[in-house]
Each structure stands twice: as C-alpha cells, then as structure tokens.
Amino acid sequence: MASAGAGLSKRGASNVDAIMPGIRAALLERTRPTVPRIDLSTAENWLLRNEVIELTKDAIRDGLKPHHLSYPNEFAGDADLIKALAAFVNEYFHPHIPVEPDHIATAPGAATCLNTFLYNLCEPGEGILVPAPFWNGFDWLFTARSSAVPVMVHVERSADTLTAKLIPALEKAYEESKIPIRGLLLTNPQNPYGQCYPRSVMEDCIRFCHSKGIHYISDEVYALSNFENPELPDAPPFVSALQIDVKGIGCDLSRVHTFWSTSKDFGSSGFRVGCSITQANEAMHVALALASNTESSSLSAVASTALLTSPRLPELLQLNAQRLQEAYCLMTNFLKKHQIEYIPANSxxxxxxxxxxxxxxxxxxxxxxxxxxxxxxxxxGGKAYHVNEDQKGWARLTFALETSRAEEAIKRMETVLGKQ
Structure with missing residues (x-):
C-alpha cells in the first residue's frame, strides 16, 4: 500500500491507495519527450474563451473593491454572486417556483457542491442510484469525502437510459441493492451522450424517488450547452428539474435538488464557481452553506457575477450554440468519412x-x-463510463476546441482510425 506508514486515517489511506496509481501514470506521461497531446478527454469548452477573458478582465479591473479582500459577506457565499445566480437561473432555467437567493449555496464548482451534498445526505457506505453510462468522475467524487457509493443502474440497451425504460431499471436496482439507497442522481443533459432527458422521464424519476422516500439530485452543468442538430429533429429540449411542478405531480419538493456551475456552459472550469439550489429544505441549505461559505474565491465571484449579469450574455449564449454546432460538424464529418458510429449529440x-x-x-x-x-x-474510453458489457470500443470525444486544434486532432486520429 502506497500509504503504509504515512500516518493517514483509514479514510485518507483508502483514497490515496485508490488514486495513486493513476496519478503516477499521469505524471509519467507528462515527462515523456513526445509531441504535446491534444486533450479530447476533458469536457471543456474552448469556444468562448476570448470573449470570456475580455469580459472578466474588465470586471476585475473595474469591479474589484476593498471588501473583496475579506471573507464572503453572506452565509452562503458572495451576496452579489448569489443574487446574480438567482436572476440568471430565473431567466434561463424557467423554474416553476422562482429561485430566491436563500435557495442557493455556492462552492468551488459543481463537483464540490455535489460532494458537500452527498456528505450531508449519506452515511458512509450508503448508496446513490446513477443511471449508466455516467461521468467517470463520480467514482472518486462519491467516495473521497462522503464515502457514499454510486449504485449503477443499467438498462438492457445503453441508449434506453434516456427513455421510460429507465424506470423499471431503477426499480430493479433499488430492490436488488445490498446497501441503503438515499437518492437518484440524474445528469441532464446526459454525460457522455450529450442529449437531454424528456420531461416525462424526469417526472417519472421524481415520482420514483417520492415513492421510495429518497432524494432526486439533478446535475445540470451542461444546461445551456445546447445547439441545433439536424440529426436529432425531434430531440427533447433541456428541461431543468426546477421547471417541474413537483408538488403538482404529487411529490415532495424538499427532496429535489439542482446543481449547476459556470464551468461547462461558459468554458470557465478554472473559475471554480458552482451552486446548489434547494427550494424547500432549509436544513439541507444550511448544511451546504456551512460547508463551503468561505471556500470560493472573491476574484472568481467578481468575474462570474460580471459574466452572469452582462448585457452581452444573450449574445454569448447564441455565439456558443453556433460555435458548438460548427465544431460538432467538423468532428462528425470526420467520423462519417471513416464510417465510425457515434451517438448524435445536441447538448x-x-x-x-x-x-x-x-x-x-x-x-x-x-x-x-x-x-x-x-x-x-x-x-x-467507454469502460470508464460504465457502459454495458456489449458496448466495448466506445470513447467520449470533446469537440469544442478552436478550429486549428480540432483539425490537428482529427489529422492525428486519422492515422489510427483511418486504418481500421
């Protein structure tokens, strides 16, 4: 064990032993004298970087005040940021019940928000249902601090995870679980498929959670990364969990929680700004705020507040959709040329x-x-996303790169995939 004799707690030692081989391999790769690699494995959007940099430079220059050198001025984070997040969510997520600032707690990224939520929801060893395939980061995110367990939910055909066939699969996974289940985590838009869940499926999932007395957890970090795709003429639009009349479908709003960050939709992972929204569970809101109210940077708060309140925001979102569509077409034209199967995406x-x-x-x-x-x-690689056993050979490819880098990536991939 790498941690033997290091004086770590059992929890810390377990985390180190689990992740250390991967860290060593990554560090070794970085020291190899090879051509710098183009990273299509990390889900980052590079398409708005110039605009975001321009906007946030101005914000820091003009908006940074002496009070930003102090701790945040509100219990759940920077007051201006929380106010901006509430207005932003009300404008673009179309909530059934308007989001108020006191529904929101901020933290350094959506992953931290979710980590804090799981810590406050689960006892060590308790489970969260997660439809597969799902983001490989959940494997460490669940266990590193909260010691929760992702309980995979497989439908017979992986693509059916976005359909009503998910519900009987949830029932089966819940009934067969050997550990207590505390919630269901749905990533919408879905990762790695890049499509949205239909409203009807979301409502059925919320009803399922209500029937079991567990929480519905909506990870919506790609909420505004949608674009037109003629390959998906009847694709369901993005519907936030906030948009659903939870009480109207006979369910408990205190068990519905939503997470979002600026990282994906605005290509600003480095800002580390995320938020949790819980509208009818004061105790959970306080728990989330307690854990992270001094963790977010004031510089990130100033920059993100400027971004969320910018008069240019509608223009930026439209530009993002246009560039995502163009970048998607560049990648899929390459895949089509070599008859490489792919799942159409639009979100x-x-x-x-x-x-x-x-x-x-x-x-x-x-x-x-x-x-x-x-x-x-x-x-x-697809295995990391826990695809079904009959789905070997898949991989997630990030296409939201500058055109020159995307073209170079395609050129390099062609040397391998063009020979198959």
Missing part, C-alpha cells in the same frame, strides 16, 4: 463514438485508446 461539448468497432474485450478498447494517445490525442 454538450462532446459526443460518444465507437472508435474501436472491432473490440471484443476491454483490452481491445484500451489498445485503440493507447494508439490514439501515441498519435498525440487523448480520448476517454
């Missing part, structure tokens, strides 16, 4: 493609991922 900076169609084992998938890495492109 994320990435898509899911079968880069190793001949893969019979997970080692086969891993080998193609390694070949792409050797060619200078990092992609994220």
């Amino acid at each position: 994320a900076p990435f898509l899911f493609a079968r880069v190793a169609p001949q893969a019979q084992t997970w080692e086969d998938e891993k080998a193609v991922i390694a070949q792409l890495k050797e060619a200078g492109v990092n992609v994220s």
Whole structure:
C-alpha cells in the first residue's frame, strides 16, 4: 500500500491507495519527450474563451473593491454572486417556483457542491442510484469525502437510459441493492451522450424517488450547452428539474435538488464557481452553506457575477450554440468519412463514438485508446463510463476546441482510425 506508514486515517489511506496509481501514470506521461497531446478527454469548452477573458478582465479591473479582500459577506457565499445566480437561473432555467437567493449555496464548482451534498445526505457506505453510462468522475467524487457509493443502474440497451425504460431499471436496482439507497442522481443533459432527458422521464424519476422516500439530485452543468442538430429533429429540449411542478405531480419538493456551475456552459472550469439550489429544505441549505461559505474565491465571484449579469450574455449564449454546432460538424464529418458510429449529440461539448468497432474485450478498447494517445490525442474510453458489457470500443470525444486544434486532432486520429 502506497500509504503504509504515512500516518493517514483509514479514510485518507483508502483514497490515496485508490488514486495513486493513476496519478503516477499521469505524471509519467507528462515527462515523456513526445509531441504535446491534444486533450479530447476533458469536457471543456474552448469556444468562448476570448470573449470570456475580455469580459472578466474588465470586471476585475473595474469591479474589484476593498471588501473583496475579506471573507464572503453572506452565509452562503458572495451576496452579489448569489443574487446574480438567482436572476440568471430565473431567466434561463424557467423554474416553476422562482429561485430566491436563500435557495442557493455556492462552492468551488459543481463537483464540490455535489460532494458537500452527498456528505450531508449519506452515511458512509450508503448508496446513490446513477443511471449508466455516467461521468467517470463520480467514482472518486462519491467516495473521497462522503464515502457514499454510486449504485449503477443499467438498462438492457445503453441508449434506453434516456427513455421510460429507465424506470423499471431503477426499480430493479433499488430492490436488488445490498446497501441503503438515499437518492437518484440524474445528469441532464446526459454525460457522455450529450442529449437531454424528456420531461416525462424526469417526472417519472421524481415520482420514483417520492415513492421510495429518497432524494432526486439533478446535475445540470451542461444546461445551456445546447445547439441545433439536424440529426436529432425531434430531440427533447433541456428541461431543468426546477421547471417541474413537483408538488403538482404529487411529490415532495424538499427532496429535489439542482446543481449547476459556470464551468461547462461558459468554458470557465478554472473559475471554480458552482451552486446548489434547494427550494424547500432549509436544513439541507444550511448544511451546504456551512460547508463551503468561505471556500470560493472573491476574484472568481467578481468575474462570474460580471459574466452572469452582462448585457452581452444573450449574445454569448447564441455565439456558443453556433460555435458548438460548427465544431460538432467538423468532428462528425470526420467520423462519417471513416464510417465510425457515434451517438448524435445536441447538448454538450462532446459526443460518444465507437472508435474501436472491432473490440471484443476491454483490452481491445484500451489498445485503440493507447494508439490514439501515441498519435498525440487523448480520448476517454467507454469502460470508464460504465457502459454495458456489449458496448466495448466506445470513447467520449470533446469537440469544442478552436478550429486549428480540432483539425490537428482529427489529422492525428486519422492515422489510427483511418486504418481500421
């Protein structure tokens, strides 16, 4: 054990031993004398960076005041940021019940918000249902602090996770679980598929949670990353959990919680600004605020407040949708050229493609991922997203890069995928 003799707690030692091999491998990769790799494995949007930089530079120059050198001036975070978040969510998420500032708690990113929520919801070893495939980061996010357990929910066909067939799969996973289940986490838009759940499925999921007395947790970090895609003419639009009349469908609003951040929709992961929204559970709101009210940077608060309140915001969102569509077409034209199967997306900076169609084992998938890495492109293999056993060979590809970098990535991928 890497942590043996280090004097760590059992919890700390477990975390270190689980993650240390990956860290060592990553550090080794960084020291190899190779051509710098293009990263298509990290879900970041590079398409608005110039505009966001311009806007936030002005904000820091003009908006930074002496009081920003102190701790946040509100219990749940910076008052101006929370007020801006409430107005922003009311404008773009169309909540059934208007979001008030005292519904919101901020933290350094949505992952931290969710981590704090799980810590306050779950006893160590308790579970959260998570429909598969799902973001591979949940594996460490659940366990590192809260010691919660992601309980995978598989439907017979992976693509059906976005349909009503999810509900019987939830029932089955709940009944067969060997550990207590405390909630259901739905990422909407879905990661790694980049599509949205229909409202009817969301309502059924909330009803399911109500019937079991568990919490509905809505991860909405890609809420505004939608774009037009002719491949999906009948795709359901994004519907926030906030938009649903929870009481109207006979359910308990105190068990519905929403999470969002500026990281994905505004391509600003480094700002580390996220929020949790819980509208009818004061105790949970206080618990979330207590854990993170002094953790967010005032500089990030100033920059994000300026972004959320900018008169240019509608223009930026429209520009983002246009550029996402163009970047998506560039990537999918390459995939079509080489007859590489992919799942059409319209609500994320990435898509899911079968880069190793001949893969019979997970080692086969891993080998193609390694070949792409050797060619200078990092992609994220499907196994990490807990796809079904019959879905070997898939990978998530981020396409929201500057055109020159995307074209270079495609050129490099062609040396591997063009030979299959």
